[in-house]
Each structure stands twice: as structure tokens, then as C-alpha cells.
Amino acid sequence: MIKLFATDLDGTLFRNYSTILEEDKRAMHMLHDHQITLTIATGRSDNEIQEIFKLLNLNGNRISQNGSFVHNADGELLHEQTFSPELSQTLYREIEKHGINYLVSTKDHIMTKDKNDFFKKYEDVFFFPLVESQAFDTEIGKTIIPSKFMIVGETPEVSAVQAELAKQYEGAMESYLSDPSCVDLVPKGISKGTALDRLLKTIDTAPEEIAVIGDSFNDISMFQMTPHSYAMASAHPDVKKHANYVVEHVHEAVADLKTKGLLG
Structure with missing residues (x-):
């Protein structure tokens, strides 16, 4: 049963x-x-x-x-389980290099560096407002503890970034296409x-x-x-x-x- x-x-x-x-x-x-x-x-x-x-x-x-x-x-x-401070920082910097839209999830919040027009529209998907922070550069892995990074965009674009990051961080993280427009990056295991x-x-x-x-x-x-x-x-x-x-x-x-x- x-x-x-x-x-x-x-x-x-x-x-x-x-x-x-x-x-x-x-x-x-x-x-x-x-x-x-x-x-x-x-x-x-x-x-x-x-x-x-x-x-x-x-x-x-x-x-x-x-x-x-x-x-x-x-x-x-x-x-x-969250990302380690060191991996949080290096993964954040690598995502930034791709110039792609992304969000950072912590235990209690979904955060963005810039609540631009793209994310104001995307915000309707969530039950709670996105939290905007200009402190990612200094606070990721410190006061901002990521449990998940979300790469957001068209499927070919997010899938290409997923493939590159999965290869680069093999053994350190998992990645999932959780939605046609979103790839989730979470800690290994x-x-x-x-x-x-x-x-x-x-x-x-x-x-x-x-x-x-x-x-x-x-x-x-x-x-x-x-x-x-x-x-x-x-x-x-x-x-x-x-x-x-x-x-x-x-x-x-x-x-x-x-x-x-x-x-x-």
C-alpha cells in the first residue's frame, strides 16, 4: 500500500x-x-x-x-545544505562572467543584484518579492549564504551555460534544468x-x-x-x-x- x-x-x-x-x-x-x-x-x-x-x-x-x-x-x-563560502564566491564570479540573468536563493529569500525589468516581470512567478542587494560582490559566502543559484533565460542559452559550469565544477555541484527557462545549481549530492x-x-x-x-x-x-x-x-x-x-x-x-x- x-x-x-x-x-x-x-x-x-x-x-x-x-x-x-x-x-x-x-x-x-x-x-x-x-x-x-x-x-x-x-x-x-x-x-x-x-x-x-x-x-x-x-x-x-x-x-x-x-x-x-x-x-x-x-x-x-x-x-x-548550502554552498561553502569559497565555492559560493567562485561560482558567483563565474556566473557573472557569462553576463546572464541569475538569482541567488538563500534559506529564506530569493535575491537579485538588480531588480531590472526582466526580473520585475519574472517576480510574478514567486509568492514573495525578490530581495534586491548591491552587496553580492562582498557578501556572497559571508552574510549571503547561497543554497541555490538559478540561471534564467531562454532554454538554449541557459543550457549552454549549464553545460560549461557543470564541466568546470564537476564534483562540486549538481545542476538541473528545473524549467525550460531555468537551470538550478545546488551543492554536490x-x-x-x-x-x-x-x-x-x-x-x-x-x-x-x-x-x-x-x-x-x-x-x-x-x-x-x-x-x-x-x-x-x-x-x-x-x-x-x-x-x-x-x-x-x-x-x-x-x-x-x-x-x-x-x-x-
Whole structure:
């Protein structure tokens, strides 16, 4: 039987950066009624996951920033990992050299060096205002502790920078195309799958007792954990091939689990 259901947000449960389908909300409540714990696993920050839970009028586990932070349903912090001061500074300087738009995530904020017209428009994607700081040059790795860098732009542009940085910092960081317009750079060893595994060990739950759903490359590590893995039909073919099932909506995955008698 399924004990835990883990869902990605953007492009999965959260559509067009703004809405959750009523059918998906009902599906999440059905899981709750069957005493199945909901887990949200996303590249977004923890405070944004909390806002999603408020929209659902539910509670659950929180895996934020691709696994840099893991909270259980009681709000206890189970894991936290940020970039080292030295790597923060060198990675920041290297990103600056590319002249590309980027954001810096800390535990509590999403920050930009310059809230220009590009980011004022992009800010609508987030639940909280971007924090502007002119102190990146001196404070990155000191008072500004990055847990994630986000490179933002058109897919070919961000993918090219991702490839170069991944080669240059191999063994020091992970990179994920979390959205067609965004590459996430996180500390080495950080992934949704690793975070979910950490969580499962605290609640005595086996991988075959969970179901997962997502739509992006940063969801593949979750797909590889369990036979009950679902990819969104809108996902890239290279993402879908790692999941065992493909669905149009989250509620279809829940319905499939129910049909198979896996919800108890």
C-alpha cells in the first residue's frame, strides 16, 4: 500500500505558475482521507511550499530547493545544505562572467543584484518579492549564504551555460534544468531523490510504499526510487522515459493508484 505521495510543483501540481486544478485539490484531500502523507518536492523555497499547503488546506512534508532543505510534516528541519563560502564566491564570479540573468536563493529569500525589468516581470512567478542587494560582490559566502543559484533565460542559452559550469565544477555541484527557462545549481549530492530517501528513513517507509510525480529533469531521481512513478505528459521525452507511467494530470495518477488498490 502507498503511505506517501510526493509531487513536484511547477508544471505538475501547480499549473502555469498560478493555479491548482480543483480535481487535483480533491485528489490531494482523498490521499489525506486515506492517511497517505503528502510531500511536496520542488526547486522552490520552503516558504513557498508552505503557501501551497495553505492553498490546499493540508499539511505535509516539505522538500525545497531540490533537496537542500527537508522538513517533515511537523515542521522539523531534517536536512540543510548550502554552498561553502569559497565555492559560493567562485561560482558567483563565474556566473557573472557569462553576463546572464541569475538569482541567488538563500534559506529564506530569493535575491537579485538588480531588480531590472526582466526580473520585475519574472517576480510574478514567486509568492514573495525578490530581495534586491548591491552587496553580492562582498557578501556572497559571508552574510549571503547561497543554497541555490538559478540561471534564467531562454532554454538554449541557459543550457549552454549549464553545460560549461557543470564541466568546470564537476564534483562540486549538481545542476538541473528545473524549467525550460531555468537551470538550478545546488551543492554536490543534492537531489529530490536523496532528500526523499532521507525523509523515508525517518518515517519507516520503503520506496515501494511511495508514489511520485513530476515533469522535469530534477524529478528523475524521484522516479528512479519507486515503481509507482508518474511523469506529466507535457514533460520532455528524456524525462518521461524514466517514469513508469505518463499522465495528463496529478489526479489521474491518484486515480490510477486507487484503481490498483494501492490506497488502502
